[in-house]
Amino acid sequence: MMKVMKFGGSSLADASRIAAVAEIVRAEATGASVVIVLSAMKGVTDTLLAAADLAENADAEFHSLYERVFDTHENAIKTLFADETDVRSGSSAEFTHSGQLMGELTALHHELGDILHGIELVRECSPRSRDLIAGFGERMSCTLMSAYLSFLGEKAVMVDARRVIVTEAEHGAATVRLDKSFERAQAIIHHEQELPIVTGFIAATEDGITTTLGRNGSDYTASLLGAGLHADVIEIWTDVDGVLSADPRYVEDAFVIPTITVEEAMELAYFGADVLHPYTMLPAIELRVPIRIKNTLNPKAPGTLITHEAREEDRRVDTITGIASIGDVALINVEGGGMVGVPGIASRVFSALGSAGVNIIMISQASSEHSICVVCRRHHAQPAIKALERELAHELESRRIGQLELIPNLEIVAVIGACMRGTPGIAGRIFSALGKSKVNILAIAQGSSEMNISFVVEMSARKQVLNVVHSAFFTRSSDGTVHGTPATVVEA
Ligand code: ADP
Ligand code: ASP
Ligand code: MG
Numbered sequence: 001m002m003k004v005m006k007f008g009g010s011s012l013a014d015a016s017r018i019a020a021v022a023e024i025v026r027a028e029a030t031g032a033s034v035v036i037v038l039s040a041m042k043g044v045t046d047t048l049l050a051a052a053d054l055a056e057n058a059d060a061e062f063h064s065l066y067e068r069v070f071d072t073h074e075n076a077i078k079t080l081f082a083d084e085t086d087v088r089s090g091s092s093a094e095f096t097h098s099g100q101l102m103g104e105l106t107a108l109h110h111e112l113g114d115i116l117h118g119i120e121l122v123r124e125c126s127p128r129s130r131d132l133i134a135g136f137g138e139r140m141s142c143t144l145m146s147a148y149l150s151f152l153g154e155k156a157v158m159v160d161a162r163r164v165i166v167t168e169a170e171h172g173a174a175t176v177r178l179d180k181s182f183e184r185a186q187a188i189i190h191h192e193q194e195l196p197i198v199t200g201f202i203a204a205t206e207d208g209i210t211t212t213l214g215r216n217g218s219d220y221t222a223s224l225l226g227a228g229l230h231a232d233v234i235e236i237w238t239d240v241d242g243v244l245s246a247d248p249r250y251v252e253d254a255f256v257i258p259t260i261t262v263e264e265a266m267e268l269a270y271f272g273a274d275v276l277h278p279y280t281m282l283p284a285i286e287l288r289v290p291i292r293i294k295n296t297l298n299p300k301a302p303g304t305l306i307t308h309e310a311r312e313e314d315r316r317v318d319t320i321t322g323i324a325s326i327g328d329v330a331l332i333n334v335e336g337g338g339m340v341g342v343p344g345i346a347s348r349v350f351s352a353l354g355s356a357g358v359n360i361i362m363i364s365q366a367s368s369e370h371s372i373c374v375v376c377r378r379h380h381a382q383p384a385i386k387a388l389e390r391e392l393a394h395e396l397e398s399r400r401i402g403q404l405e406l407i408p409n410l411e412i413v414a415v416i417g418a419c420m421r422g423t424p425g426i427a428g429r430i431f432s433a434l435g436k437s438k439v440n441i442l443a444i445a446q447g448s449s450e451m452n453i454s455f456v457v458e459m460s461a462r463k464q465v466l467n468v469v470h471s472a473f474f475t476r477s478s479d480g481t482v483h484g485t486p487a488t489v490v491e492a
Contacts (some may be wrong), residue, residue, distance in 0.1 A: 001190065001347060003028060004231045006037040006200060006222035007330045009295040010239035013042040015079035022148055024237070024299055025195070029154060035091035035193045038145055040137020041072055041219040045201075048112075055116045056125040058170075068476045069364065070109045073140055075363055082147050090379075095129060101147035111137050118243055127171035131202075132210045135355065138199035138218070146197040155194040161221055162210060164188050165203035172313045173214030174203060178283065189229060197224065216425060219277040223291065228284035234291045236276065238476045242293045242304030243268065245274055246470050253476040259305045264321050264418055265291075267452050270332055271324035271414035281306060303477045308429055310418060318471050319484055321418035323466055325399060327459050329361060330381035330408045331442055334388065335371035336402020346372055348391055356387035362412055362454055364445040374444050375456060414454040415469060421450040430455075433472035439465055 005028065007021050031396050039045075047065050071473040081098035093414050115133060119125045125133075142158045144477075149156035163391035164184045200218020203211050205282060213220045219236055225236035226289035226387065260268075262281045269278035277292065284291055291306040307325050333420075349372055353360060362375040376384055376436045388404055395401040420426045427446070430453060434441060442456040457465050 001034040002034070002224050002229065002231050003032055003235060003239060004035045004229070005235045006218055007039065007296065008218060008239075009039040009042040009044065009137075011237050012145075013039070017074040017296065018080060018145065018148065020296055021237070021400040022145070022152060023222065026150065026152065026154060029195050031039065034195065035189060035229065035231070036136065036145070037198045037218055037222040037225060038141050038197060039200050041076070041141050043133055043294045044069055044072060044137035044140070045215070048133050048136055049118060049130065052119060054131055055119040058120050058123055062120065066109075066113060066116055069112070069140070070105070071286060072196045073105055073144055074102075074457055075118035077105075077144065081151065084151070091195065096439045097147050103142065104143050108140055108143065109134060112184060128209065131212045134212055135199070135202035135210055137203050142197050142199045149195060149197070156197055157194045159189060159196045159483075161199045161202050161465065162208070163208065164198070165213070165221060165224060166206060167211045167213075169202045169205045169207075169211070171211060172326075173198050173217070173464070174205075174211035176203065176213070176224060177206075177435050178224075180206075181224055185225055185228035186423065187460065189225070189255060205455060213279075216274060216277040219280040219282075219314075223280045223283045223289075224248045225285050226291075231285065231289055234289055235294050236280070236291065237294045237296045239268060239297055241295045241296065241298055241301045243273065243306075243322070243363065245275065245474060246466055247324065249469050250466045251323075253467075253474060253482065254461055255474070255476075255482045256301075257304055258402055259307050259310070261310050261418055262306055262319060263451060264416055265306045267414065267416045268322050271412065271416070271454070272326040273322070273324040273450075278327050289459045311480045318419065318423055320415050320420060321411065322417070323412050323469055325413040325417050325462060325466060326361065326377075327411045327462060328378045328454070329375050329407060329410050329412055330378055330384075331373055331375050331406040331410055331456055332381065332384055332388070332400060333371055333373045333407070334392070335405065336395070336399070336401035337370065338373075338395060338398070342369060342400075345395075349374070352387045352391035353384055356383045358384045358387065362443070362445050362456070364443045374441070375410070376379075378408060381406055381408060407442065409459045411459040411465070412450050412454055412456055413462075416452050418451055420453070427453055429472050430469055433468050434465065435442065437464065437468045438466065444486040 011021050047069055051065035084098045144157040146158040166177045166180040200221040201212055215414055223234050242256040243260055246256045248256040266281050269276040288308050288314045292303050295301050296302040306350045358376050358380040365372045410424045444455045446453045474482050474484050
């Protein structure tokens, strides 16, 4: 039995959570061979990126964020190693795990300080430097955890994933070179003899330049290692009982989905369910490695199993699987009577946006061909408008296309479920519930796989919309159980 276990920042919030993770790991490591993947401690990546932004603007406030990162780790160490004689850096004559650890963390902290200082001087933080800075959180948390597990008597060895995961020279969310990474994982990670503690999120190019796999990327690291090392299971440990039917921060009635297919999990993750990085499922598909989501705060709960095929008994007939949403998006409407019947407009719109590096999250075209609307994240909206104005300059001038319309502050909501395929009435149920609640819908799209219906609403309506759609399909009884909402309630 071989397992890859990934613990996210939420599982590493403070000393007591770190101690709980160490207990879970030790219980597993006695009977099986395990590889541990860790994120940064909770909030650390955000703090690092905020420090980078401040340093770039030569705002001296970055120093306090930089110190905060160190303090977070130091506070945890003081509690975790309270039994050891001396936790002060290097001042102990005899060897202590905590003394050595403080020395290593101090060195990392100085390295980070030098980089931030350099950025302050040149007042520029390139995407490459941002990746380097963002990765300090994982390097620190893994240094800490491997020292703590060694202190507890385990043969823990920290593995810097920059030696293992190879990516293209892209920054922010680099493309992984799978074969090369799998080869390195097999050569470098010795899970049979020791307990490897691998940094999530970070990777490197062939030339050793630090890259990252994108926010929430540690999930992806875990599945890359699970596939590369032929694990029997990949476990993603977080702070909720599994993949829920909706984001629990907005929908109180959200409940744990016991099993979900790879495709459904991918759609939910793509549409903003933070619990998983959208690529997590990809490496595991080929080798059919199952993925389980577990709760560090409630380890006995079964969690959610991501399966490669829906089991017949788990098929959710006549209903949806879950809802997710992405906020802070903008809608761009390209509209005009002169577009009707003219071939090639859509392809020109998409290639102009592609060349400008704009990631389109959703597309919808009215069948009258009168308008095409695309939805992208806020920071892509201006580059998108500029690219379209350039590409469609002739059409705009001749009024075949009217003004390009940009509507900001929107939310894309996606309703997901494999059982929507071939089940009539799901869309009707969603939109009649929203109509009854007087929610204004700006655009609608349905994937041809019929696994996803997505629509755009004002961001300010997010909570209301998620709850209205959720309760159109699910109702929680007073005893806490959740059951399907009868269709009559929605239609009444
Ligand atoms: P970690 O630090 O473990 O990687 P994240 O914060 O990245 O954890 O993801 C877990 C969080 O995702 C949960 O605490 C929850 O608030 C949020 N979340 C959003 N949508 C969902 C969903 N559909 N199911 C479960 N959690 C969700
Ligand atoms: N620490 C990184 C982030 O906050 C990666 C992760 O947590 O998965 O995005
Ligand atoms: Mg995460």
